Amino acid sequence: MSLKKINKSDILKIYEREQDYLLKAVKKAKNPYHIFSLSTINNHHPESRIVVLRNVQINPLKLYFNSDIRSPKFVQLKKDRVCSALFYDQIRKVQLRFKCEVNIHYDNDISKIAWNKTALQSRKCYMAPFNPSSRIESWHPNIPIDCIDRDPTLDESNLGYNNFMHIELSIIKADILELHYDGHIRFEVLENNEINFLSA
Numbered sequence: 001m002s003l004k005k006i007n008k009s010d011i012l013k014i015y016e017r018e019q020d021y022l023l024k025a026v027k028k029a030k031n032p033y034h035i036f037s038l039s040t041i042n043n044h045h046p047e048s049r050i051v052v053l054r055n056v057q058i059n060p061l062k063l064y065f066n067s068d069i070r071s072p073k074f075v076q077l078k079k080d081r082v083c084s085a086l087f088y089d090q091i092r093k094v095q096l097r098f099k100c101e102v103n104i105h106y107d108n109d110i111s112k113i114a115w116n117k118t119a120l121q122s123r124k125c126y127m128a129p130f131n132p133s134s135r136i137e138s139w140h141p142n143i144p145i146d147c148i149d150r151d152p153t154l155d156e157s158n159l160g161y162n163n164f165m166h167i168e169l170s171i172i173k174a175d176i177l178e179l180h181y182d183g184h185i186r187f188e189v190l191e192n193n194e195i196n197f198l199s200a
């Protein structure tokens with residue numbers, strides 16, 4: 001059986017293709033890259049959770065997501081401004097792992113643009129009476145009770161902006177793995193665009 005030939009221009013093309021998938025995933029909820037696992041550092045322990053990919057910029061690659069500034073991840077990201085972002089496309093069998101530096105946008109021009117893109121329905125979460133992830137005596141939906149079966153009005157929803165943050169992830173290193181029965185393809189892309197094969 002002949003061995004397939006993979007050269008650097010092939011892996012560069014794979015990287016460009018995956019960045020394109022990321023771009024498309026922002027608006028497509030069914031795209032597997034629409035959500036990703038974000039790992040932060042909490043007192044020397046890794047902590048992971050799923051977040052929604054809200055924006056992507058290319059050259060240099062940056063990823064963005066939204067969150068509540070009252071959540072523990074804010075404290076973690078403020079203290080240790082690094083994180084790992086992990087994506088997996090189960091159909092195409094491609095994993096993307098990004099080593100990232102964090103920039104938090106709160107009540108600035110960038111967070112305002114991101115806030116204006118949020119749906120009224122999603123703004124309910126930012127109007128939560130309890131700090132996200134806090135212990136509560138008994139179950140509570142943690143959205144304003146009078147909004148339980150309706151969207152907030154635009155005026156009401158703007159209260160949520162006080163709790164809204166938009167997080168920018170600058171990619172320090174990308175680690176791409178594509179699974180194949182005849183040999184996986186794995187490589188890294190560094191900040192200076194250096195690209196290296198990695199053993200799978």
Ligand SMILES: Cc1cc2nc3c(=O)[nH]c(=O)nc-3n(C[C@H](O)[C@H](O)[C@H](O)COP(=O)(O)O)c2cc1C
Nearest residue numbers: 035049050051052065066067068071072073074133
């Ligand atoms: C499909 C899905 C999408 C989510 N998207 C977000 C998100 O974009 N931002 C966010 O802060 N939390 C999101 N969450 C909730 C987080 O996974 C997590 O439960 C919560 O943010 C925990 O916060 P902490 O890690 O700060 O304690 C999502 C959860 C699921 C299941």
